[in-house]
Amino acid sequence: MTNPQGRLVGRVALISGGANGAGAASARLFARESAKVSIVDRDAEAGHKLEQELNAQGFSAFFVCADVSKADKAEFAVKATIEKFGCIDILFNHAGIIIVKPFLEFSIEEWDEMMENNAKSAFLMTRLVLPEMLKRGYGVGHGLIFGRPFFNMK
Numbered sequence: 022m023t024n025p026q027g028r029l030v031g032r033v034a035l036i037s038g039g040a041n042g043a044g045a046a047s048a049r050l051f052a053r054e055s056a057k058v059s060i061v062d063r064d065a066e067a068g069h070k071l072e073q074e075l076n077a078q079g080f081s082a083f084f085v086c087a088d089v090s091k092a093d094k095a096e097f098a099v100k101a102t103i104e105k106f107g108c109i110d111i112l113f114n115h116a117g118i119i120i121v122k123p124f125l126e127f128s129i130e131e132w133d134e135m136m137e138n139n140a141k142s143a144f145l146m147t148r149l150v151l152p153e154m155l156k157r158g159y160g161v162g163h164g165l166i167f168g169r170p171f172f173n174m175k
């Protein structure tokens with residue numbers, strides 16, 4: 022049930038990679054704080070499951086299946102979220118992968134895969150979302166690779 026005292030009443034949060042891990046934990050937390058939550062992830066099964074879980078609890082959740090390392094898919098996810106909820110107030114660039122191995126064993130393909138999913142995805146999503154936030158003068162952007170909010174306009 023939406024909490025009228027929640028710290029994010031009336032806010033819309035888009036969480037890339039929101040279907041699992043820290044992204045899913047954030048989706049649950051933001052929903053409890055009364056945000057409308059757009060879960061954007063390429064894991065369709067986990068995304069739909071979390072969307073159903075949150076909506077069944079009376080929260081507002083929306084799942085968009087998209088690979089945010091691809092420019093057209095990232096754009097689709099942002100447009101679908103705005104169509105559903107009207108705007109995006111909070112962007113959490115959480116989508117990412119990790120490959121753990123000694124530096125000299127990394128292939129160029131693995132390096133590219135990490136950069137595509139962790140860095141390029143954040144770049145693509147931020148450049149899609151930030152212009153509207155700047156126009157409205159409100160927005161929060163956060164990403165795991167940044168560690169703390171990389172923009173915060175009140």
Ligand SMILES: NC(=O)c1ccc[n+]([C@@H]2O[C@H](COP(=O)([O-])OP(=O)(O)OC[C@H]3O[C@@H](n4cnc5c(N)ncnc54)[C@H](O)[C@@H]3O)[C@@H](O)[C@H]2O)c1
Pocket residue numbers: 037038039040041042043044061062063064087088089090091115116117118119137138139142165
């Ligand atoms: N878990 C940690 O302790 C930790 C610490 C520091 C950094 N990180 C980094 O944070 C990121 C997330 O960590 P996690 O443990 O929550 O991972 P996770 O694997 O549990 O969740 C990542 C989610 O992102 C999604 N995803 C990945 N690439 C995507 C893409 N291109 N498009 C759409 N969805 C995509 C996955 O499907 C998954 O649902 C990773 O990059 C990880 O390396 C994690």
